[in-house]
Amino acid sequence: MHGLQIVSFLQQNAHPRVAERIPSVPENVTDQIRLWESDLNRVEMEPAHFYDEFPSKDVFEAACDFAREYGGLLWEDSKRMRLVVKADILTEMKEFLRRQKQ
Structure with missing residues (x-):
């Protein structure tokens, strides 16, 4: 209505x-x-992925920068180290985070 x-x-x-x-x-x-x-x-609906378990502040900030560069950062909470990225960059984000663990 x-x-x-x-x-x-x-x-x-x-x-x-x-x-x-x-x-x-x-x-x-x-x-x-x-x-x-x-x-x-x-309000718009958009497929996204929520991340909240980062091993360090440095990895969190690097992930935010990475998502921002790809145009996929939707939201970040630097105090609690949480972020939401567009589902479009999910594959790239997974690969980036995998490289960070090595």
């Missing part, structure tokens, strides 16, 4: 006393529904 459909539903099903008011759905409610809808439209 889209924001305009929700507002229309609220208008059509308003209590008779509320329906007499103009507007029947308060402006702050319609604004909030539009904001909620625009936030939903900003």
Whole structure:
């Protein structure tokens, strides 16, 4: 259901006393529904892989740099040494991490 459909539903099903008011759905409610809808439209789903077990800070930072160079770094948490990379670079990332263990 889209924001305009929700507002229309609220208008059509308003209590008779509320329906007499103009507007029947308060402006702050319609604004909030539009904001909620625009936030939903900003989110994109993308296949990804989460990494969280790095042997050292150096390996973690090198992995972040590697993923960034390949355009595959989606998110990093340097404090907890966690990162998320696009699934597109999964093979390259596995090979990179395998080389780091040697």
